[in-house]
Amino acid sequence: MEILILDVSTTITLLHEAIALRSVDEELNISVVYFNKTKFKKSRIPSKYYISFDDELEKEDLLKSEILAKEIYDKYNFGISEALYLDRYRKKDRVHSQYYLRYLLRIDSLLSNGNISAVIGEVALGYEVMTYYLCKKYDIPYLVPSNIYAFSTPRMVFFDREYSDKIIRKVAEYQRNLGLNVEKDLINRLIEERKSIDINRGIGSQMLNFIDSDVLKRLWYNLKNYQGADYRESLLYKFNKRVGNFINKSINRIYFNYFGAKLDQNKNYIFLPLHIQPESTPDTIATYLSNQFELARNISLSLPPNFELIIKEHPNNYGVRNIFQLLKYAQLPYTNFISPKTSSSIIIDHSEIVVTIGGNAAIEAILKGKKAIVLSNIHHSNLSGIYKARNYYDLKSLIKSLVGKSIDQDDRENSLIEYYTTIYSGSFPCVWHQPLMAKDILEKKNIDNIFLGIRKSLQALKG
Structure with missing residues (x-):
């Protein structure tokens, strides 16, 4: 074998x-x-x-x-x-x-x-x-x-x-x-703990937790033994890309500090967290819905009265989009582009519906008792409280039908328990x-x- x-x-x-x-x-x-x-x-x-x-x-x-x-x-x-x-x-x-x-x-x-x-x-x-x-x-x-x-x-x-x-x-x-x-009460406790955890852990904090002298030795061993000429050739391209991202990030930071959206407790929001792109989820699983600007535009045109769309850049994609691309999103009707440093957990608390192509924001939403719409076949798309849109017409109809609709909390809890129990049983530490x-x-x-x-x-x- x-x-x-x-x-x-x-x-x-x-x-x-x-x-x-x-x-x-x-x-x-x-x-x-x-x-x-x-x-x-x-x-x-x-x-x-x-x-x-x-x-x-x-x-x-x-x-x-x-x-x-x-x-x-x-x-x-x-x-x-x-x-x-x-x-x-x-x-x-x-x-x-x-x-x-x-x-x-x-x-x-x-x-x-x-x-x-x-x-x-x-x-x-x-x-x-x-x-x-x-x-x-x-x-x-x-x-x-x-x-x-x-x-x-x-x-x-x-x-x-x-x-x-x-x-x-x-x-x-x-x-x-x-x-x-796996006992269901264990999974219940995990779900309850998860509700209060901010899932957006930055790479910086992870590095601080993990870096030690052994890491530096591994890094040096890897560079010395496995980096051939083809890798060194691409280093210049990567360096240029990083410089471009740094410039974009610096300009974007000024924009978000002075003109970025701020959450208002008196407003109703639909939340759209963006994906990294190109990437397999938007580009191969949900191919026909992979244009994220068109997705944002269709949501903004489908907003119910007294609702606004709030968009957040993926933290790992921060600096890839330049200021002109951000402004293109921000100029959509009733649309707010919020800083990627804002916690998704807090944004979800202020939102009634979360729309995502296939991200974990959908799970975060139902853990907090919110509704979510996904646009692809992903491992959590069948959970109670998550709805699937196959095209923009479905998306518009779903948004309209979900506003003000309550979800069955018992079904939600049971589906989460089954989901996490299955994950736990089928996984390895x-x-x-x-x-x-x-x-x-x-x-x-x-x-x-x-x-x-x-x-x-x-x-x-x-x-």
Whole structure:
């Protein structure tokens, strides 16, 4: 049984290697697919693959890749152009269609041999999404690791590409059969605690909590061993991008300090938190509703009397949009653009409805007894109090029908209890993300827990 891990982010390479080394001498063999030649050569794990994007394709191979790309487009409605859109902002002009055609052929040769039991990867980049669709073609589970911070300690859970709860429910059932039962009063307490917690924890505070001397050693080891010439080449682009973001952020800060919206307790609000973009949730899951300005415009034109729209930039996207883009939003009718430093928790308290493409603001809303509208299939879209809009007409009708409508608090509480119970039962106590920053993430206990989680998830899927 072989598992492939797609090693995309340099910052998570050490974690991938630790997991793969943990699988040596086990019946579960974990291999890592590298896209960086330097990382591939330096890797210490015995089972590894290297996929190059630079090799020229022969005419026959090019034809095969084009057929694969057309098959994915016809069957799953995801094309090369969407993959290009997701990746171009990271790699700028170096990304082109040949890049993906080469990748499709290489990864298809790995997946089609019948030896791969599952693939572990993210869904943020274009070729990760294309890998997922190839996995669907060969009926191979594509597991997306995600840390859940709703509990006293971080727990990891695997979602599938559509963010449905299929995988966690199967794992939950598998664990319950082993005698693991989660008491509902425990989940109730967690929900009550969660209501009073400001979920917007900034990266700065996380870094202060996690940074220690071991982190600096890991960072230096990673830079020394795994950063090849291709990474150094992109450093200048990243530096220029950071400078541009710093300038935008400085100008935006002046705008928000002097002209930004302030919450008024006497006003009725509908809250729209923006997503980072390009990003998989707005751009591949909710493709036809991914234009966030058009979304804001349609909400502003659908506002009931005496209501205003309040918009907040995603904290991790602060500085990406320039002042002219912010003003474009702010000039919409009855629309307020609030500082990204304002707590979403406080904004939700002042709002009657939260509208999000697929963010956690929807869960935050129903935890506080508010109503939420989502525009995509996400793991919490079936919770009581969350409503789904398939298009702008649905959205307008939902806003109109939800204003002044009360939600059944018993249904809301029961659905939250079921949701968190399922998450808890189907998850594992470990940390997956930010291996360079998170304390103790590479310790044996954490790696053992991740390995156990992978194995149990696969057993549940097989069963």
